[in-house]
Amino acid sequence: MDGGRKVWVPHQTDGFKLGRIVDIGTDSIAIEPFDAPGTTINAIYDRTFPAEEYDNKDCEDNCALMYLNEATLLNNVRIRYMKNQIYTYTANILIAVNPYYEMPDLYSSNTIKKYQGKSLGTLPPHVFAIADKAHRDMKVNKVSQSIIVSGESGAGKTESTKYILKYLAESWGTHAGPVEQRILESNPLLEAFGNAKTVRNNNSSRFGKFVEIHFDNKSSVCGGFISHYLLEKSRICTQSKEERNYHIFYRLCAGAPEDLKTKLKLGAPDTFQYIRQGCTQYFISRASEKNLNADRKSQEYLKKGSLKDPVLDDVRDFNVCNEAMTKMGINNEDRLGIFTIVASVLHLGNISFEENHEDTKGGCMITKAAEDSLVTAAGLIGVNKEELRESLTSRVMQTSRGGVKGTAIKVPLKAGEAQSGRDALAKAIYSKLFDYIVRRVNEAIPFGSSMNYIGVLDIAGFEYFQVNSFEQFCINYCNEKLQQFFNERILNEEQILYEKEGLNVRKIQWTDNQDCIELVETKGSGIFELLDEESKLPTPKPEHFTAEVHNRNKNHFRLSHPRKSKLKSHRGLRDDEGFLIRHFAGAVCYHTTQFIEKNNDALHASLVFLVQDSKNKLVQKLFEGTKVQAGKLQFSSVGTKFRQQLTVLMQKLSSTGTNFIRCIKPNSKMVDHLYEGAQILSQLQCAGMISVLDLMQQGFPSRTQFSDLYNMYKSYLPPELSRLDPRLFCKALFKALGLDDKDFKFGLTKVFFRPGKFAEFDQIMKSDPENLAALVKKVKKWLICSRWRKAQWGALSVIKLKNKIKYRNSMYIKIQKTARMWKCRRAFKPKYETVKKVIGLQGQMALMGQIVSQLKKDKEAATKQVKDFDHVLLENLKKIRSSNMKRQELDNLYNSLTVNMDQQLAGLKKKLEEQKNAEEQERLRKIQVNFFFMLHFVPLR
Numbered sequence: 001m002d003g004g005r006k007v008w009v010p011h012q013t014d015g016f017k018l019g020r021i022v023d024i025g026t027d028s029i030a031i032e033p034f035d036a037p038g039t040t041i042n043a044i045y046d047r048t049f050p051a052e053e054y055d056n057k058d059c060e061d062n063c064a065l066m067y068l069n070e071a072t073l074l075n076n077v078r079i080r081y082m083k084n085q086i087y088t089y090t091a092n093i094l095i096a097v098n099p100y101y102e103m104p105d106l107y108s109s110n111t112i113k114k115y116q117g118k119s120l121g122t123l124p125p126h127v128f129a130i131a132d133k134a135h136r137d138m139k140v141n142k143v144s145q146s147i148i149v150s151g152e153s154g155a156g157k158t159e160s161t162k163y164i165l166k167y168l169a170e171s172w173g174t175h176a177g178p179v180e181q182r183i184l185e186s187n188p189l190l191e192a193f194g195n196a197k198t199v200r201n202n203n204s205s206r207f208g209k210f211v212e213i214h215f216d217n218k219s220s221v222c223g224g225f226i227s228h229y230l231l232e233k234s235r236i237c238t239q240s241k242e243e244r245n246y247h248i249f250y251r252l253c254a255g256a257p258e259d260l261k262t263k264l265k266l267g268a269p270d271t272f273q274y275i276r277q278g279c280t281q282y283f284i285s286r287a288s289e290k291n292l293n294a295d296r297k298s299q300e301y302l303k304k305g306s307l308k309d310p311v312l313d314d315v316r317d318f319n320v321c322n323e324a325m326t327k328m329g330i331n332n333e334d335r336l337g338i339f340t341i342v343a344s345v346l347h348l349g350n351i352s353f354e355e356n357h358e359d360t361k362g363g364c365m366i367t368k369a370a371e372d373s374l375v376t377a378a379g380l381i382g383v384n385k386e387e388l389r390e391s392l393t394s395r396v397m398q399t400s401r402g403g404v405k406g407t408a409i410k411v412p413l414k415a416g417e418a419q420s421g422r423d424a425l426a427k428a429i430y431s432k433l434f435d436y437i438v439r440r441v442n443e444a445i446p447f448g449s450s451m452n453y454i455g456v457l458d459i460a461g462f463e464y465f466q467v468n469s470f471e472q473f474c475i476n477y478c479n480e481k482l483q484q485f486f487n488e489r490i491l492n493e494e495q496i497l498y499e500k501e502g503l504n505v506r507k508i509q510w511t512d513n514q515d516c517i518e519l520v521e522t523k524g525s526g527i528f529e530l531l532d533e534e535s536k537l538p539t540p541k542p543e544h545f546t547a548e549v550h551n552r553n554k555n556h557f558r559l560s561h562p563r564k565s566k567l568k569s570h571r572g573l574r575d576d577e578g579f580l581i582r583h584f585a586g587a588v589c590y591h592t593t594q595f596i597e598k599n600n601d602a603l604h605a606s607l608v609f610l611v612q613d614s615k616n617k618l619v620q621k622l623f624e625g626t627k628v629q630a631g632k633l634q635f636s637s638v639g640t641k642f643r644q645q646l647t648v649l650m651q652k653l654s655s656t657g658t659n660f661i662r663c664i665k666p667n668s669k670m671v672d673h674l675y676e677g678a679q680i681l682s683q684l685q686c687a688g689m690i691s692v693l694d695l696m697q698q699g700f701p702s703r704t705q706f707s708d709l710y711n712m713y714k715s716y717l718p719p720e721l722s723r724l725d726p727r728l729f730c731k732a733l734f735k736a737l738g739l740d741d742k743d744f745k746f747g748l749t750k751v752f753f754r755p756g757k758f759a760e761f762d763q764i765m766k767s768d769p770e771n772l773a774a775l776v777k778k779v780k781k782w783l784i785c786s787r788w789r790k791a792q793w794g795a796l797s798v799i800k801l802k803n804k805i806k807y808r809n810s811m812y813i814k815i816q817k818t819a820r821m822w823k824c825r826r827a828f829k830p831k832y833e834t835v836k837k838v839i840g841l842q843g844q845m846a847l848m849g850q851i852v853s854q855l856k857k858d859k860e861a862a863t864k865q866v867k868d869f870d871h872v873l874l875e876n877l878k879k880i881r882s883s884n885m886k887r888q889e890l891d892n893l894y895n896s897l898t899v900n901m902d903q904q905l906a907g908l909k910k911k912l913e914e915q916k917n918a919e920e921q922e923r924l925r926k927i928q929v930n931f932f933f934m935l936h937f938v939p940l941r
């Protein structure tokens with residue numbers, strides 16, 4: 001870094017500040033910020049980043065920045081946001097900054113039409129462009145797609161999801177056909193039951209969802225399905241001061257018609273324990289305010305007035321939710337059932353307990369003041385009031401010692417235990433009601449035969465607060481999994497782009513977060529399993545669980561004690577009160593006090609029996625199939641269930657093409673045009689965008705279309721050079737500049753630069769006129785040389801080509817000759833061999849002739865026989881030569897000839913043998929006769 005150079009230095013609130021280097025030390029650099037001349041900031045080298053030349057110039061794709069670092073990334077997103085361009089790409093990832101105001105025409109039907117069928121990058125970045133890409137990829141590659149929308153609470157995930165669904169429905173739906181209508185209409189319903197006001201977002205989704213839109217073989221919408229994850233249950237019973245419970249509770253209190261209100265015994269929000277701990281004001285628009293009676297308002301509301309939000313209105317939204325239910329086919333009776341259950345949760349929360357000092361067994365009782373609530377709650381849940389009392393204040397246990405083993409006995413509960421049981425019941429009822437509503441929505445969406453689907457995942461991003469509990473642990477674990485998936489996919493995409501552009505570069509390596517995932521999920525020592533193990537103990541203790549986590553994972557790089565936290569508030573925690581995990585996005589300290597409780601979904605047996613016997617059909621239905629074993633410790637692991645759900649989700653994601661949208665919340669005030677740099681930087685870090693930059697650094701992070709580069713520099717060069725076509729123009733420049741081949745690569749449509757090299761190139765281009773004149777001279781020289789080389793190369797190539805053609809010609813003939821010969825041989829070889837063998841047989845005829853010549857008897861007949869056979873051989877030779885007999889036939893023929901010949905030869909030999917025998921006999925006879933004569937007739941001397 002040179003003195004006087006423009007750089008970014010870290011800043012506490014802005015993220016980075018722009019300044020100029022005034023002094024370079026051994027360990028740090030002194031920078032004079034532009035907005036505070038005369039002052040200096042000292043920064044370490046590693047955290048000081050070069051700035052782009054133009055302060056106000058932005059890029060639609062961060063990868064096209066000259067200097068690709070976290071400061072320029074943050075600044076590019078800022079410039080665009082301030083110009084009302086809320087979307088920016090980083091390669092194929094879309095960064096979406098929440099504008100916090102309705103942007104005119106940004107999501108209109110006209111805009112939808114504009115984006116249809118357009119490749120990414122053709123039009124300005126947009127959530128529609130991602131949706132369109134997903135649809136195109138699905139159609140072309142015939143593979144289902146997913147769009148992962150992530151970001152912190154209030155970053156705009158749900159809104160983005162809605163726009164994606166709108167785009168898909170409007171573009172490929174059957175003109176507001178039932179499927180897309182139902183999917184879009186399910187929003188108000190799911191939001192009423194699953195959204196709440198938090199400090200970060202007035203309409204915060206407290207559950208994750210994966211919405212699948214299914215398409216038929218014509219790529220038109222034909223069905224849909226919604227899966228949901230991790231509804232935040234603790235909110236049903238407690239909220240912090242400025243937050244609220246789920247919207248439906250307030251909507252029911254504010255908007256229920258009088259008769260329903262009376263029937264469900266509803267009052268102002270501050271009359272209910274489960275909602276009065278938090279904010280009890282309604283969201284009310286001016287129009288609705290007039291119709292709201294005072295008896296529905298809380299004291300806080302009466303004092304402070306209503307909450308304001310452009311889209312929320314509890315009175316109006318009650319009706320919207322009601323209508324949405326009707327559209328989903330939920331009839332009057334079912335609707336009443338649902339509202340009854342919601343009200344029952346409120347009344348259940350008002351049942352309070354006190355220790356019963358008269359009870360010798362140390363049990364508790366329901367307070368006098370809560371008797372009415374008990375009656376109302378029992379009535380609404382559809383159970384007997386006394387049975388509800390019994391089930392809340394005692395629980396059924398199975399004896400294991402004394403008495404008859406296995407006998408059920410009632411154990412009275414202490415006030416605190418009864419309260420936990422009541423809360424567990426309320427949470428179970430509400431969360432099962434939410435499951436039921438999602439089920440009804442799914443049932444209401446028609447489903448044809450699906451070819452592929454596009455799934456949109458709207459799930460909370462990486463979270464860390466002052467106090468982080470089991471919810472943050474689960475969501476951060478989920479984000480670790482998604483981050484691993486993200487890295488793999490992004491790298492893969494980058495690699496595919498390199499291949500498509502023909503860059504021929506080596507594979508990029510990256511640090512995996514598998515070790516962090518293993519810390520949470522490994523069998524035996526994983527935190528989830530240790531938690532389940534602890535929960536199954538007779539008396540589970542958070543301290544013991546925490547100690548186990550540390551003991552079983554000693555020296556694990558990702559795990560540490562809270563005292564090692566950077567935050568003072570965490571350092572106060574004892575080793576057995578929490579643990580610190582080094583996540584990919586930063587270290588998070590978890591308080592483990594409530595882990596065991598939050599990980600257990602089970603109700604104690606008496607409560608389950610109670611609700612299963614309910615006269616309220618819906619309550620009965622909600623608890624259908626819930627298993628209980630009286631006396632046994634009831635445990636149903638939330639963590640294990642979530643892990644299983646996540647496994648299914650990850651399998652789904654892995655089998656689809658993936659697209660990523662990273663939503664960014666620009667400020668905590670939830671207002672438009674306010675860019676809080678430091679917080680945005682941390683969100684970009686959590687979204688893995690900085691790690692994407694790190695990955696890119698290994699490859700060719702800066703890339704520009706030839707035409708863009710050409711337009712950028714053509715004005716600097718004389719006409720004879722600017723007349724060149726963009727690709728040649730770029731090549732000429734690079735070669736003339738003598739840039740190292742390793743620093744850039746020419747693709748088919750773009751030129752790619754190694755980190756920082758684009759900037760270097762730019763610097764040379766824009767240096768002083770003298771240098772430019774020399775450069776132009778060099779470019780011209782290079783052009784002449786290259787054209788001369790090209791001409792030479794052309795001539796040489798023609799000669800080479802001619803020789804090649806000649807050579808090939810001769811080779812073709814040779815190949816033909818060889819092939820023909822081979823074909824002939826293959827066709828004639830059996831014939832040839834058989835002929836040779838038959839001629840061999842003819843040779844043996846001489847032997848037959850010899851035998852015949854020795855015969856004295858039947859010589860003529862034998863001679864004829866030999867002649868005939870010779871004739872047969874000749875005939876067969878002719879036949880073999882003239883016909884197209886197969887090898888098998890030829891073999892058969894030859895074999896029959898050999899057999900024939902052998903037989904004849906044997907016959908002749910036999911005859912000859914017989915002749916010889918006869919002659920021998922004759923000779924012996926003659927000797928005998930002579931001998932006889934000699935004996936009898938020769939005179940004795």
Ligand SMILES: Nc1ncnc2c1ncn2[C@@H]1O[C@H](COP(=O)(O)OP(=O)(O)OP(=O)(O)O)[C@@H](O)[C@H]1O
Nearest residue numbers: 098100101102153154155156157158159201204205
């Ligand atoms: N594209 C947008 N245009 C206008 N306003 C928006 C846009 N995106 C988000 N908002 C505003 O920001 C608010 C919060 O957005 P949203 O509910 O989508 O956030 P979220 O990330 O889903 O939060 P949570 O995780 O808490 O559910 C919305 O109610 C809306 O007012």
